[in-house]
Amino acid sequence: MxxxxxxxxxxxxxxMTVSNVINGHPHVRESTRVKVLSAMTALDYxxxxxxxxxxxxxxxxxGLAVxxxxxxxxxxxxAAIIAAAQRRDLRVSIEQTGASRENELAVLAVSRNRLYDGLILSTVGMGAADVEHLRVPYPVVILGERIFQAPVDHVAMPNVDGARAAVRHLVDRGCRRIAMLTGAETRDVNVSRLRLTGYRLALESAGLAYDPALVQRMDAMSMAAAAERVHTMVAAGLDFDGLFCLTDTAAIGALRAFADLGVRVPAQVKVIGFDSIEEGRFTVPSLSTIDPDHTAMADRAVDLLVRRIEGDRGHEEFVSGFSLVARESTGD
Amino acid sequence: MxxxxxxxxxxxxxxMTVSNVINGHPHVRESTRVKVLSAMTALDYxxxxxxxxxxxxxxxxxGLAVxxxxxxxxxxxxAAIIAAAQRRDLRVSIEQTGASRENELAVLAVSRNRLYDGLILSTVGMGAADVEHLRVPYPVVILGERIFQAPVDHVAMPNVDGARAAVRHLVDRGCRRIAMLTGAETRDVNVSRLRLTGYRLALESAGLAYDPALVQRMDAMSMAAAAERVHTMVAAGLDFDGLFCLTDTAAIGALRAFADLGVRVPAQVKVIGFDSIEEGRFTVPSLSTIDPDHTAMADRAVDLLVRRIEGDRGHEEFVSGFSLVARESTGD
DNA sequence: CCCCGATATTGTATCGATACAAGCGCTGCT
DNA sequence: AGCAGCGCTTGTATCGATACAATATCGGGG
Structure with a gap:
């Protein structure tokens, strides 16, 4: 080579002159540049x-850890992050944490080996108690709520407001007993808790009572788990006419379960999710959802990271906007 | 630092001794190892x-280019590739090619900068004419058909046999006019062509005539495109009682279109896909498909790449097995 | 008590590109 | 002619870890 x-x-x-040519240094005579370039081609440098x-x-x-x-x-x-990074001539290396705290901390630790110029970390397992682990000597952008006091950038979803809008939409469509499919109860503030807050706020403004029995907690947000839970809910005779799912993925599982059970959506139960994944456009019935504009989030995350890499010392939080996407699952 | x-x-x-400790060199006295380790901790090395x-x-x-x-x-x-790589202490950097030939070639070119120890490339846009581009001085594993004569490893899906099994399944369930949703016609051998071959073979063994009108070609394999195409097919009065989709993604779009049109699946049309993506378990009706065992494929791809990185000069092809997953979309 | 082989440790050169500062040659001005 | 100033080019040191070969240390047998 x-x-x-x-x-x-x-x-x-x-x-040095070759290096100057490679890096587009301004003071290189055109004739030398040509010489160098052709030598580079000749040697397949x-x-x-x-x-x-x-x-x-x-x-x-x-690094991107999800x-x-x-x-x-x-x-x-x-996909959005990779595209945004590509525009800035950066590559993205992906790590999977399986949503476990240990793996999230491991990623933070290993990133110290200067493998990456910076890290975008989706914190799901970590809690406020882990704040010290975020004081690392390299740029980090957290994807998720501003639950840490550490001086790191955050890119967050409009969890409370989005959830509130979702539930209000169900109310507007006539639902009176609205259930929620959410994550396990934790000590920390997390996505589940924030969206639950939005849910409660919406009920409150609508003058509807909050019934804990309607809040269904699951350990995993998978389609399978959601489907199973809906089966249990219906089997137990739980009375509800609306269902707000923490994620679209869970909502898809729920829709499937309703189909199994012969419960008509939206006639008997109206369903809304959160995230606006593409699949939701094609389910039967198609899925109403909250779209948090993740292209904007991805763009901003990369932007903040690059800014930190380039030495900016400030840090900030970005909360993306959202829009309600009304589809068949909450139709009439 | x-x-x-x-x-x-x-x-x-x-x-040098520090280096030996770090790399677990055998001849290091226990007492020195301890000294070094504690110095490392003290300095946060x-x-x-x-x-x-x-x-x-x-x-x-x-690198993984998809x-x-x-x-x-x-x-x-x-996900499977990253997990397999993690087991071998390798990281995975992802590039998106958008299925374009140019970007696939660009990835091959940029990988020469020794960014990666090796590259797993999913070729979709490249054709047999690009074979020379694959003669690169670093390990490459191609994900896709063995359509190139270049000495690179291939990990391929059981396209012909899988497609054949899918169509035979439709035949077994009583379909007589089986349509196929496939990709654009190309000069090169590609996934579309191979699965089309399986389709024809299955028709032949079943003694069914091949009707070109039933082969619907699309430029993109998206849910949206598939849905649109099914609308056109039905509007045009095309007569078919079975539909084999090139991918599950397309099948999901097709299912959605049938629902829009009031065509009952599987009663009026039976549908089967290919890939066994998780979403297929949760569509309504759930989607029958061919499962090419992509965990095995991912494992094997990483395995072959590692072997090449470690200097093995041979090259081989691995065609994964498959299984038929029968679900509601081809039920009675 | 000395020497030998095995174990343990080290000095030095190197991987390949680039930062830095210094050097060269030319032009144009006085 | 002399010189400042600019455009262009280069030598050298360096980033931090490791390969390699050489040396130091040790325990035990003759």
């Missing part, structure tokens, strides 16, 4: 990124 | 991966 020195020799210039990284102290790679890349929500988010 | 030299100084040993990469000529990262990570099939595949 040809090195910069080989190219320099072939072109009859110094290695390729920069050695490892060497450049060592010297520059940058890797050109950012629970599981194959879940539609994270997949779509990752 | 502490370097190996700092640690050496603090521990009163040479840098972290290896500089860039420096190690430069010296070792390895990066510990493999059309779009947010498509369920590639998402699930990527």
């Amino acid at each position: 040809a090195t910069i020195a080989d190219v320099a020799r072939a072109a009859g210039v110094s290695p 390729r920069v050695n990124v490892a060497a450049r990284n060592l010297r520059r102290g940058r890797t050109g790679v950012i 629970p599981e890349i194959h879940r539609p929500y994270y997949g779509q988010f990752a | 502490a370097t190996i030299a700092d640690v050496a100084r603090a521990a009163g040993v040479s840098p 972290r290896v500089n991966v860039a420096a190690r990469n430069l010296r070792r000529g390895r990066t510990g990262v493999i 059309p779009e990570i947010h498509r369920p099939y590639y998402g699930q595949f990527a």
Whole structure:
């Protein structure tokens, strides 16, 4: 493999000049540039990124840690992040944490090896008590709520307001007993809790009573788990005419369960999700949802990270906007 | 940031000994190991991966290039690849090619910069004419058909046999006019063509005539495109009682379209897909499909790549097995 | 008590690109 | 002619870890 020195020799210039050509340094005579470029082509020269990284102290790679890349929500988010990074000439390396606290901490630890210029971390398992782990000597952007006091950037979803809008939509469509499919109860503030807050606020403004029996907690937000839970709810004779699901993924599982049980959606129960994953457009019935604009979130996350990589010392929180997408599952 | 030299100084040993400790070299006295380890902790030492990469000529990262990570099939595949790589202490960097030939070639070119130790490339846009581009001086595993003569490893799906089994299943369930939703016609052998071959073989063994009008070609394999196409087919009065979709994604779009049109699945039309994405379990009706065992494929792809990275010169092809998953969309 | 082989440790050169500062040659001005 | 100033080029040191070969240390047998 040809090195910069080989190219320099072939072109009859110094290695430094070759480097200058490669990096588009302004003061290089056109004739030398041409000489160097043709020597590069002749030798099929390729920069050695490892060497450049060592010297520059940058890797050109950012880490993205998500629970599981194959879940539609994270997949779509990752796609947006990768695209945004590509626009800035950065590569994205993906880690899967399986939503476990230990793995999230492990990613933070391993990132210290200067593998990445920065890290975008979707915190799901970590709690407020882990705040110290976030004081790391490299740029981090947290994807999720501002539950940490550490000076890191946050990109958050409009959890409370979005959930509130979702539930209000169910109310507007005539629901009076609205159930919610949500995550396990935790000590920390997390997505479940915030969306539950939105749910309660919406009930309150609608003058509807809050009934704890209607709040169904699940350990995993999978389609399978949601389907199973809906089966249990109906079997137990739980009375509800609306269902707000923590995620679209869960909602898809719920829709499937209603179909199994012969419960007509939206006639008997209206269903709304959260996330706006593409699949929701194609379910039967199609799924109403809250769209948190994850392209904007991804863009902003990369933007904040790049800013930190480039030395900006401030830190901020970005909460994306959202829109309500009304489809068949909450139709008349 | 502490370097190996700092640690050496603090521990009163040479840098080389520190390196030996880090890398688990056998001949290090227990007492020195302890000294070094405690110095490392005291200084909060972290290896500089860039420096190690430069010296070792390895990066510990493999590239994975797929059309779009947010498509369920590639998402699930990527998840499996990342997990398999993690087991071998490798990281995975993801590139999106958007299924375009140019981007696939660009990934091959950029990988030459020794960014990755090897590349797993899902070829969708490239054709047999691009075979020369695959003669690269680093390990590559192609995900897709063995349509290239280049000496690279391939991990392929059981396209012909799987498609054949899918269509035979429709025949067994009583279908006589079986349509297929497939990709655009190309000069090259690709997934579409292979699965079409399976389709024709199945018709033939069943003694059914091949009717070109039943083969519907689409440019993109998206849910939206498939839904639209089914609308057109039905509006045009095309007569069919079975539909084999090139991918589950397309099948989900098709199911949705049938629901819109009031066509009952499976009563009037039976539908089967290919890929076995998770969503298919939860559609209404649930989707019959061919499961190509992508965990095995992912495992094998990483396995082959690692073998090549470690210097094995042979190259081989792996065609995964498959199983038929019969669900409601082909029920009675 | 000395020497030998095995174990343990070290010095030095190197991977390849780039920061930095210094050097060269030319133009144009006085 | 002399010199300042600019455009262009280069030598050298360096980023941090590790390969390699050489040396130091040790325990035990002759």
